[in-house]
Amino acid sequence: MKMSRRTPPSLQQLAMQSLLSNQVLAIAALEDLPVLLFPSLFEEVYARAQTEMLKALVQAWPFSCLPLGDLAESPDLEIFNTVLDGLDLLLAKKERPSRWKLQVLDLRNDHPNIWIQGYPSMARISYPDVLNNRPTESSSLLITEEQPLIIHKNLTIKDGSQNALQAYLLQWAREKQERVQLCSRKLQIHSNSIYIIQKALLAVQLDSIQELKVNKFWHRETMKKFAPYLSQMKNLRILKFSRMSANFNTSRHKNFSYSCKYAVHLGQLQHLQELYVHKVFFLYGQLPTILRNLTLLKTLSLSSCPLKEADLWFLSQCPCSRQLKHLRLRSLPLDNFSPEPLRALLEQAAGTLETLALEDCAIMDPQLLGMLPALIQGSQLRVFSFYGNHISMSAVQSLLSHTARLPHLRRGLYPAPLESYPPQGCRVGNFDSQRFAQVQAKLAQALRDMGTTQKVQICTNFSHRHKTCQFYTLGPEGNWVVTMERLPGLSALPL
Structure with a gap:
C-alpha cells in the first residue's frame, strides 16, 4: 500500500474551507475574524469569484491599503467590478464599519508577492505622502469630501x-x-x-x-x-x-x-x-x-x-548644469556652433556628470579639440558616447588618450575616423573595408600603448529609427569583434 505524498491541508486552510462553504455565515462572522486571516481569505474568495463574500470583505478590510496589483494583473472584469461595488456600498454609508480602515486601493505592482507574504507585509504597507494629510482617528468617522478613497493605478x-x-x-x-x-x-x-x-x-x-x-x-x-x-x-x-x-x-x-x-x-x-x-x-x-x-x-x-547657439550658451551657465548626472545631445547639428559653449557646459558639469553622450552631432576636429581640456575634468564620468561624429584619425587618437585618463570611465563609444571612408566623403555604413582595416590596426596599437581599462567600441553603422548599432570591440587578445547591438537608452548607459 503506497503512502500519499500530498501535503495535508493546514488547520487554517480547513477553517477557510469550512467558512466559505456557507457565504451567509461567513459574512456574519467577519466582525470576529482574526485580522491575520484576512489576506489569505481575500485571495481565496477572489479566486473563487464569490461576489457577495468579496463585497463584504472589502467593506470589512482591516488594513489601510488593499494592494490588488498582483491579483488584477489579468483580472476578470466582473470580479474587479465586484470590488468596486463593495466600495460603492461602503462609501454610501453614513458611518464606517468598526473594522474598516481602508484608505488606499492600489492597482499597481509596487508590492510583488504581497499576497504570498500575507498579514505581516500587508500590515506594514503605508503611504505617508497620502495618509499624513488625512484626519486622525479622533476625527469624525463620517465619510466626507476631506476623506476620499485613494486609488493608485x-x-x-x-x-x-x-x-x-x-x-x-x-x-x-x-x-x-x-x-x-x-x-x-x-x-x-x-x-x-x-x-x-x-x-x-x-x-x-x-x-x-x-x-x-x-x-x-x-x-x-x-x-x-x-x-x-x-x-x-x-x-x-x-x-x-x-x-x-x-x-x-x-x-x-x-x-x-x-x-x-x-x-x-x-x-x-x-x-x-x-x-x-x-x-x-x-x-x-x-x-x-x-x-x-x-x-x-x-x-x-x-x-x-x-537649437540656437544661445540655447547651448544658456545651458552652460544654468545652475542645473552643475548637478547634471546624465547628459545626452543626439542628432543636433552643432557643426556651425563654436566650441566654446560646449566646452563651458562640460566644465560646469565636470564634478557630477556620470554619463555624457554627444552622438551624431556633426562635431568635427576643431570643436572636439576645443572641448578636450574640459572633458578630462570629468572625474565622475563612467560612460562616454561619441559615435556618429566626423573626426579624423589623429582626433580619435587624441580623444582616446584623453579619456584614458578618466579614473572611472568604463565604456566609450567612438566613431570610425574619416580615414575609414572613401575619398568622396563620410556616410554612415559606407566605410571602406581596406581603409578601415588599417585604422583598426593603428587603433589597436594605440590602445595597447595607453593601457586603458575602458571598453572601447567603434561604431561603423547605426540606425536611430531601429535603435541598433554595429560595433567593433577590441577583445582581450587584441582582435576586433563585430556585433550588432541595440543602442542603449540614456538610463541604460551607466554599466
Missing part, C-alpha cells in the same frame, strides 16, 4: 480599443469624484485625440503624476488644449516628450507662438529631475524659459530638436 491613454479594466475604472472615478481620488504615478499618452486625452485626464488627480511619457504626433489644436494640463502636473519628476515636429504649412510666427507657450508651461515643473525631448520643435530659442526654474534637474536628453 498607472494609466496608458491610447487610440483604439482601451483596456477594459482601465476604461471601467476611469468611468467609475469620474462618477465619484467627490469621494474618490484616482492617482496615476506613471501616465503614458499614445493618442492624438484631444477628446480621448481630456476624458481620461478629467478623472485623474493631475498633481499625483510623477512620470509622463507622450509619444504621438500632435496637431496644433491638441498641443494647445493639452498645455494647461501639463502645468497642473506640479509633482512631475520625469517627462518624456517625442514626435512633435513643426508644421511646415504653419507660419514661422505661429510656430514661435506655440514654442513660447509650451516653454512657459514646462518651466513651471519645478520638481522635474529627468527631461527627455525627442523630435520636437518648441525648444528653439526656449531653453532659458524652460530650464531657468528646473533646479532639481539631474538628467537631460535632447534629440533631433532645433
Whole structure:
C-alpha cells in the first residue's frame, strides 16, 4: 500500500474551507475574524469569484491599503467590478464599519508577492505622502469630501480599443469624484485625440503624476488644449516628450507662438529631475524659459530638436548644469556652433556628470579639440558616447588618450575616423573595408600603448529609427569583434 505524498491541508486552510462553504455565515462572522486571516481569505474568495463574500470583505478590510496589483494583473472584469461595488456600498454609508480602515486601493505592482507574504507585509504597507494629510482617528468617522478613497493605478491613454479594466475604472472615478481620488504615478499618452486625452485626464488627480511619457504626433489644436494640463502636473519628476515636429504649412510666427507657450508651461515643473525631448520643435530659442526654474534637474536628453547657439550658451551657465548626472545631445547639428559653449557646459558639469553622450552631432576636429581640456575634468564620468561624429584619425587618437585618463570611465563609444571612408566623403555604413582595416590596426596599437581599462567600441553603422548599432570591440587578445547591438537608452548607459 503506497503512502500519499500530498501535503495535508493546514488547520487554517480547513477553517477557510469550512467558512466559505456557507457565504451567509461567513459574512456574519467577519466582525470576529482574526485580522491575520484576512489576506489569505481575500485571495481565496477572489479566486473563487464569490461576489457577495468579496463585497463584504472589502467593506470589512482591516488594513489601510488593499494592494490588488498582483491579483488584477489579468483580472476578470466582473470580479474587479465586484470590488468596486463593495466600495460603492461602503462609501454610501453614513458611518464606517468598526473594522474598516481602508484608505488606499492600489492597482499597481509596487508590492510583488504581497499576497504570498500575507498579514505581516500587508500590515506594514503605508503611504505617508497620502495618509499624513488625512484626519486622525479622533476625527469624525463620517465619510466626507476631506476623506476620499485613494486609488493608485498607472494609466496608458491610447487610440483604439482601451483596456477594459482601465476604461471601467476611469468611468467609475469620474462618477465619484467627490469621494474618490484616482492617482496615476506613471501616465503614458499614445493618442492624438484631444477628446480621448481630456476624458481620461478629467478623472485623474493631475498633481499625483510623477512620470509622463507622450509619444504621438500632435496637431496644433491638441498641443494647445493639452498645455494647461501639463502645468497642473506640479509633482512631475520625469517627462518624456517625442514626435512633435513643426508644421511646415504653419507660419514661422505661429510656430514661435506655440514654442513660447509650451516653454512657459514646462518651466513651471519645478520638481522635474529627468527631461527627455525627442523630435520636437518648441525648444528653439526656449531653453532659458524652460530650464531657468528646473533646479532639481539631474538628467537631460535632447534629440533631433532645433537649437540656437544661445540655447547651448544658456545651458552652460544654468545652475542645473552643475548637478547634471546624465547628459545626452543626439542628432543636433552643432557643426556651425563654436566650441566654446560646449566646452563651458562640460566644465560646469565636470564634478557630477556620470554619463555624457554627444552622438551624431556633426562635431568635427576643431570643436572636439576645443572641448578636450574640459572633458578630462570629468572625474565622475563612467560612460562616454561619441559615435556618429566626423573626426579624423589623429582626433580619435587624441580623444582616446584623453579619456584614458578618466579614473572611472568604463565604456566609450567612438566613431570610425574619416580615414575609414572613401575619398568622396563620410556616410554612415559606407566605410571602406581596406581603409578601415588599417585604422583598426593603428587603433589597436594605440590602445595597447595607453593601457586603458575602458571598453572601447567603434561604431561603423547605426540606425536611430531601429535603435541598433554595429560595433567593433577590441577583445582581450587584441582582435576586433563585430556585433550588432541595440543602442542603449540614456538610463541604460551607466554599466
